Amino acid sequence: MSAYRLDYLDQLESEAIHIFREVAGQFERPALLFSGGKDSITLVHLALKAFRPGKFPFPLVHIDTGHNFQEALDYRDALAATLGEKLIVRHVGDTIKAKQLTEPKGKFASRNALQTFTLLDTIEEFKFDACIGGARRDEEKARAKERIFSVRDEFGQWDPKLQRPELWNTYNGKIHKGENVRVFPISNWTELDVWNYIRREKIGLPSIYFSHDREVIEHQGQLVAVSEFIQLESTDRVLTRKVRYRTVGDMTCTAAVESTATNIDDIITEIIATKTSERGETRIDDRVSEAAMEDRKKNGYF
Amino acid sequence: MDLLRFITAGSVDDGKSTxxxxxxxxxxxxxxxxxxxxERQSKNKEEGEIDLALLTDGLRAEREQGITIDVAYKYFSTxxxxxxxxxAPxxxxxxxxxxxxxxxxxxxxxxxDARNGVAEQTRRHSIIASLLNIRHVVVAINKMDLVNFSQDVYNNIVIDYAKVAQSLGxxxxxxxxxxxLQGDNIVEKSDKMSWYEGPSLLNYLEEVEIQDTIDLTNGRFPVQYVIRPQTDDLHDYRGYAGKIISGVYKVGxxxxxxxxGIQSRIKAIEVAGKEVxxxxxxxxxxxxxxxxxxxSRGDVIVNAAQPVKTAQELEVLxxxxDNKPLVPGNKYLLQINSRVVRSVVRNIEYKLDVNTLERNEAPAQALLNDVIKATIKTASPIPYDSYQELRAxxxxxxxxxxxHVTVGACMIQ
Structure with missing residues (x-):
């Protein structure tokens, strides 16, 4: 019987495909939230396995803060074109204008928090009842508690104390009108699992994941790319460093890591050796408080 | 490399978080x-050493109260x-x-806790493990350092627990x-308990054979979704998408x-787009x-050689x-894998005391955290197996x- 044994990556893959198909089977108007990062790229790859030769039963949706890396945007457009799937892009800049929102100020003024407004408007506009995202439980301790089917109220809020029990592989997607469910098919994957899967499946990634020369400034030990979105101060020294990105978020809140890794094998070697967590090393926005993520999620953030 | 999912049951006092x-x-x-x-938080709390519980308690309320409320998932690999x-709390x-x-x-x-031996909560956790049909149980007798690594203490706990294990099957x-706390028998074998001949905990977790947790005998395939591209070149394509929850399926x-109850034959099987x-x-x-x-979704394609039970009246634990009590006569949706049907709870036969396994006959209702035996009638037939025989x-x-809240977990008898 030992021939009938699945490798751990196959088990994780099968679990994720199962979750995708539960979304397709249970919801009227789902969407896949796509950021151009490795986790959402992995989701698209899993969706292909779940639904081909059929079409995706959902569009790809990108909430564009206007502060993205161009390489990630180029990748996004090329991918949507190759797949022949629908891509919906909504801009945080438009929401700021229409709703006269106040932009955060400061050196690394991040639109990260404003993203939630555009996301909730987009959910309302298309009446999405389920939004699939690439969050993983190993990323952060509030996420470690979140369900795979995570119900949000009509304000997009997550209530960690009122989560539905989630048993076996049975997912309860019943909701009231106006509510929606955030669904996380790769909840049980770690950063290393994602990279090993990308290597095994030969999934292409935006070029910024690999080592390249970039102009950066140093900020509290982190390297932040010089761009039109951050304000340089007279004391900042612009350095050119060999870097890669371990995560891809906004240019204002994502830090690069020094690296000469030019292929997936080298990246995996570096990740195995690293002593810092993914979010700790690369996210400027998580450092606000111990419960930064929990607070953002309660307010409708992914 | 394979995957092992395990639960840790115990309280902070037993050293679970440690x-x-x-x-x-x-x-x-x-x-x-x-x-x-x-470390920063431990200092905030004015405690001397690092509080490893803070690592697992992810919510603000849990950290403030110093308790685990909800299940947190943690990952590691060797x-x-x-x-x-x-x-779990x-x-x-x-x-x-x-x-x-x-x-x-x-x-x-x-x-x-080696100092306390088999306690009420030990029985409760063991009863839950047996109700949920968890195949493998590791009894971790912790805090051996506080009983001078005594073999007698260990032996007495083993004798006591063996009775619990036997009564629960x-x-x-x-x-x-x-x-x-001191790391004895966690990763490396401890030199302070030379009388103990078994493996360290991590060594055991790495080696324990878990293939028996997947049933490869009874073919069960709940349909989740039907793939019908309806394009010119795939006009006749009609694929039933789902996960095999148990058993093996072969073409033919x-x-x-x-x-x-309709019979057919398997014409083709695709795994990730490839025919197998x-x-x-x-x-x-x-x-x-x-x-x-x-x-359609909710149907189960069963391997005909291994028939499934089908019924509209289910005996369940x-x-x-839910905070609202379960009262006989209440109606609920019952979901088993991808199948959702209306159902009504007919009667409650008994309530199980999860500390002692004693049965309290015919209670009027079930409250939050109660485990009861009940009869449920469903609006349409359910293909099922006994939970103890085929968990999936x-x-x-x-x-x-x-x-729309999930209010009960049923183990079909």
């Missing part, structure tokens, strides 16, 4: 920034295995959370004496579509049948998970039709 912290720390799954964050820990008022965490576990670690029980096998001759649990596949029959097709949830 044990998890040690497994994560010694397998290098805790990163420097995470360690620094809990070169031999990837591990998923469901870290141990107190009786969080029984439903432990049931939730146990539902997907292949193995349970039950913590015993737990077959695969392993006893490991350890000290999570005769199958029965339940609950309708056979597929097995827990693979996600697309199945093609030789005949054009009406099949229910763990009640014997567990169902009850959903409140008005609040």
């Amino acid at each position: 044990l998890i912290g040690r497994l994560l720390y010694d397998s290098k799954s805790i990163m420097i920034d995470q360690l620094e964050a809990i 070169p031999k295995r990837k591990f998923i820990i469901a870290d 141990g107190h009786i008022q969080y029984t439903r959370n432990m049931v939730t965490g146990a539902s997907n576990a292949d193995l349970a670690i039950i913590l015993i 737990l077959k695969q029980v392993t006893y490991i004496p350890l000290s999570a 096998d005769t199958v029965t579509v339940q609950p309708a 001759e056979e597929a097995f649990a827990p693979q996600s596949i697309v199945l093609h049948l030789a005949d054009n029959i009406d099949i 229910v763990c009640w998970m 097709n014997g567990g169902a949830i009850l959903i409140d039709e008005t609040s």
Whole structure:
């Protein structure tokens, strides 16, 4: 019987495909939230396995803060074109204008928090009842508690104390009108699992994941790319460093890591050796408080 | 490399968080920034040493109160295995959370404080492990350092627990004496307990054979979604998408579509777009049948050689998970895998005391965290297996039709 044994990556893959198909089977108007990062790229790859030769039963949706890396945007457009799937892009800049929102100020003024407004408007506009995202439980301790089917109220809020029990592989997607469910098919994957899967499946990634020369400034030990979105101060020294990105978020809140890794094998070697967590090393926005993520999620953030 | 999912049952007092912290720390799954964050917090709380519980307690309320309320999932791996820990609270008022965490576990670690021996909560955690049909139980006899690493203390606890295991029918029980705080028998064998001949905890977790947790005998395939591209070149393509929850399917096998009872034959099997001759649990596949029959989400394609039971009246053990009581006559949606049907709870036969296994006959209602035996009548037939024989097709949830909340976990008898 030992021939009938699945490798751990196959088990994780099968679990994720199962979750995708539960979304397709249970919801009227789902969407896949796509950021151009490795986790959402992995989701698209899993969706292909779940639904081909059929079409995706959902569009790809990108909430564009206007502060993205161009390489990630180029990748996004090329991918949507190759797949022949629908891509919906909504801009945080438009929401700021229409709703006269106040932009955060400061050196690394991040639109990260404003993203939630555009996301909730987009959910309302298309009446999405389920939004699939690439969050993983190993990323952060509030996420470690979140369900795979995570119900949000009509304000997009997550209530960690009122989560539905989630048993076996049975997912309860019943909701009231106006509510929606955030669904996380790769909840049980770690950063290393994602990279090993990308290597095994030969999934292409935006070029910024690999080592390249970039102009950066140093900020509290982190390297932040010089761009039109951050304000340089007279004391900042612009350095050119060999870097890669371990995560891809906004240019204002994502830090690069020094690296000469030019292929997936080298990246995996570096990740195995690293002593810092993914979010700790690369996210400027998580450092606000111990419960930064929990607070953002309660307010409708992914 | 394969995957082991386990649950840790116990309270902070038993050293559960220290044990998890040690497994994560010694397998290098805790990163420097995470360690620094809990160090900062430990100082905020004016405690001398690092509080490893802060690592697992993810919500503000949990950190403030110093308790675990909800299940947290933690991940680590060694070169031999990837591990998923469901870290569940141990107190009786969080029984439903432990049931939730146990539902997907292949193995349970039950913590015993060596100074206290088998306690009420040890029995409760063991009863839940047996109700949820967890095959492997590790009895981790912790804080051996506080009893001078005494073999007698260990032996007495083993004798006591063996009675519990026998009364519950737990077959695969392993006893490991350890000290999570000092790291004895966690990763390396301790030199302070030379009388102990078994493996260290991590060594055991790496080596325990868990293939028996997947049933490869009974072919069960709940349909989740029908793939019909309806394009010119794929005009006749009609694939049933789902996950094999148990058993093996081969091209040419005769199958029965339940609950309708219609027979057909497997024409083709696809795994991730590639045609294969056979597929097995827990693979996600697309199945093609030789005949054009009406099949939709919620139907189960059963391997005809291994028939399934079908009924509209189910005997179930229910763990009640809602603040509103369960009263006989109440109607709920019952969901088993992808099938959702209306149902009514007919009567409550008895309530099980999860500390003692005693039965209290015919209670008027079930309250939050109660485990009861009940009869449920469904609006249409349910293809099912007994939960104790085939976990993947014997567990169902009850959903409140008005609040949409999951209110009960059913183990079909």
